[in-house]
Amino acid sequence: MAKTVAKTSGRAAPKRAGAPAEPGFIPTIGRIPIVDVFPQVSGGRWPAKAFAGEVIPFGATVFREGHDAVGARLELVDPAGATSSHGLRMIGTGIDRFQTLAHVPTQGAWRFRIRAFSDDYATWEHNASIKVPAGIDVELTFAIVSKLFLVAGADAExxxxxxxxxxxxxxxxxxxxxxxxxxxxxxTSPAVQHAVENRPIASLDTFSDWHELKVERERAGYGAWYEFFPRSVGAVQKADGTFTSGTFRTAARRLPAVAAMGFDVLYLPPIHPIGKAFRKGPNNSLTVEPGDPGSPWAIGGAAGGHDAVHPDLGTVAQFTIFRAAAEKLGLEIALDFALQASPDHPWVKEHPEWFTTLPDGSIAYAENPPKKYQDIYPINFDNDPAGIRAEALRILRFWIAAGVRIFRVDNPHTKPLDFWEWIIATVNAEHPDVIFLAEAFTRPALMQTLAKVGFQQSYTYFTWRNSKEELEEFLDSLAHETAAFFRPNLFVNTPDILHAYLQFGGRPAYKIRAAIAATASPTWGVYSGYELIENVARPGSEENIDNEKYEYRPRDFEAATAAGTSIAPYITLLNKARSEHPALHQLRNLDIHASDDDSVLVYSKYIAGEFTETGQPDGLIVVANVDPWSVRETTVRLDVTKFGLEPGAQFRVTDAITGASWLWGADNYVRLNAFTEPVHILSVHYSPRRTC
Structure with a gap:
């Protein structure tokens, strides 16, 4: 029901101090004010998001008039309707901010609200600690608490x-x-403190509104992705220089190696027929030679459109066999969903209204100046929105029926957001386990709103954040400002993006970026060839030369590993650390620490034992030399309370990469050689006698 306020000439009616509210007035503030409840997204317009197994900070700003103490608790309702209550603690000083951490282990629709109250016992305890030792109102003070104890003793709950x-x-x-x-x-004994902490002696109960929390399956927020082009895996060069395409059968031979590196998701670029009209040659050129395969994103040809498989790769039935083989190895297939068409796509003849016709009668092709994609027609979503929605939904249902549960969406920021909100909600209503990743390197407002309207994951600006200062700001924002709706997938490279940091930083840069991506975010990704340090760019661009989008790129991974030039073993160690450390499965637990060097980045991740399967706390400290051309020596300065230790504590750490172990404290000397091991990933050893 809408809230109403009595008005005079468009303004709230004036009242005398202490005057009763006018008839029809509904206060918007409770007896104990509760404001700025979190997590929330755009004032509750969309539900906050989490994934199964995530540890979430809940809280609000709670205060009251005068000097009496207030308290707050979280009431959390799981999808089955069971309610749990969690005490909130004040964080900071003088800001009235209360917070607690709670674990959401199951997928589904959760609800929560904040209960605020006058903490009568805490108020008494504060006053008594001053008055009784001073001999002021001693018996009156005890009479007050005697009454509080009598009331609490009569509480049947x-x-x-x-x-x-x-x-x-x-x-x-x-x-x-x-x-x-x-x-x-x-x-004021510990027994009393325990009793009132679990069930406060309180009055003036006030409740916030109920808020939604959408908890999705674990893979929506945690996983390691690997991308390869199936046509390149097993491709064979013939005597005339052209290639015989790889197939799903040959691509399946690569699956064990990908799984052995510890990846969870295998992402495939479009596997559909490719158009011949305006087909692009190597490096996006207009010169096409016989045998050039064209871009997989130029979807559609004589063999069909988005619901067909390129004949060179196989059939839909063979794709399902490939998918099943991947799943046996623990790999889930992510399929590209690109709403665009080649000039040869069946849509062009059957539904010309789905495209933009220019004044000269031609159909507009895709552009991202200075890049031109004459082989791709973008969809015009305004000419026949109902028809386009129906077709897009049909395609998704087709591949979902084929066993696909993850879709990497190409350029979603070039399509209307109301379309995405509708289609993701529609698909997730039928299949709550389906995940959509937004490939949206775009403006912050657009990128973030795509996440708000439903995308479970998103690419980020990680590629362009390379200095210590840039990374500190970027990672802190991901963990603490946008985590209620935006889940970052930190891909270290893509077929289109090869940053100068990688072009010129060599092997050290590749290890640094992989280590930060794998430890800073629960979800990260690698495009095939990264482990081989493929760092030669097309002149004047951020793209790999001989871009795999336009040609076959078979690779000899085994030879590179045997020669010691591959960093696949390093990537394997990173994913092993991720699997062994529950702290790395979380996003919101990242805390930045200090170092005395402008190129040494320091952050920690921590999860308390109450949230782990073993009951043991888990903490890691990452120390990264982000200058790939140097050796850095500095002092790392830690706030050890951020990973569950008391101030002044000493503790042992072990490097997940080298196995080296040291005794550390708040201030620690480090030396990081970019040319050998540029990053420490240090697990914290917790004494069994210590309460963390």
Missing amino acids: RPAEERALLDDLALFVADEAIPAADRLEQA
Whole structure:
């Protein structure tokens, strides 16, 4: 029901101080104000997002008039309707911000709200700690707490042993024959503190609105991706220089190696027929030679469109065999979903209204100045929106029926957002486990709103964040500013993107970027060839020369590994660390630390034992020399409370890459040689005697 406010001439009616509210007035603030509830997305316009197994910070700003203490608790309802209650603690000083962490283990629709209250016991404890030692109003002070204990002892929801304790204390503190110091000690004992922490002695209960939390399956927020072109895997060069395409059968031979590196998702560029009209040659040139395969993103030809498989690769049935082989190895297939067409696509003849016709009668092709894609026609979503929606949904349902549950969406920022909101909601209503990754290197507002309207993951600006300062700002924002709706997939490279950092940083740069991507985000990705340090760019561009989008690129991975030039073993160690450390499965637990060097980045990740399967805490410290051309020596300065230790603690750390171990504290000397091991990934050893 809408809230109404009595108005006069468009403004709220003036009232005298203390005057009763006018009839029809509904206050928007509770007795104990609760504001800025989190997690929230755009004021509740869209549900906040999480994934199964994620640890989420919940909280709000809670305060009241005067000096009495307030408290807050989280009420969290799981998809089955079970409610759990979690105490919130104040964070910071003087900002009235309360927060707690809660684990959401199951997929589905969760709800939460914040309960605020006057913390009557905490108010008494504060006053008593001042008054009783000073001899001020001693018996009145004890009379107040005696009454509080009597009320709490009568609470039927409280455990019986706590009720008995509080009933006894109600009499004890009222006995004037007992020294005041003894009564104060018993009234503030650890047993009492435990009782009131679990179930506060409170009044003036106030509740926030209920808020939604959409919890998706684990792979929506955690996983390691690998990309390869099936046509290149197993491609054979003939005597005339042309190639025989690889097939799903030959591509399947690469699956064990990808799985052995520890990847969870295999992403395939479009596997559909490719048009011949305006087909591009090597490096996006207009010169096409016999045997040039064309871009997989120029979808559609005589063999069909988006619901067909390129004849060189095989058939839909052979794709399903390939998918099943991948799944046996623990690899889930992600398929490209590119809503565009080659001039030969059946849509062009059957539905010319789905494209933009120029004044000269030609159909507009795709452009991203200065790049031109004459072989691709973009879709015009405004001419026949209902028809386009129906066809897009049909295509997705087709591939979902073939066993695909992850779609990497090409250039979603060039399509209307209301289309994405509708189609993702429609698909997820039928198949809640389907995941959409937005390949959207675009403006922040557009990129972030794509996530808000439904995309489970997104590419990011990671490629262009390379200095310590850039990375600190970028990673902190991902972990703490946009995590309620935006899940970053930190791909280290793509067929289109080869940043100067990789072009000129060589092997050290490749290791640095992989280590940061694999540890900073729960989801990261690698495009095939990265492990071989393919770092030669087409002159004047950020693209690999001889871009695989336009030609076959068979690679000899085994020879590179045997020669020691591949960093596949390093990538394997990174993914092994990810699988062994639950702290690396989380996004919101990243904390930035300091170093005395402008090129040494430091951050930690930590998860408390109450959220792990083993019951043991897990903490890691990443120290990265982001200058790939140097040796750096510096002091790393840690806030050890960020990973569950007490200030001043000493602790042992072990490097996940080298196995070396050191005794560390708050300030630590490090030396990082970019040419050998430029990054420490340090697991923290927790003493079994220490409470973390």
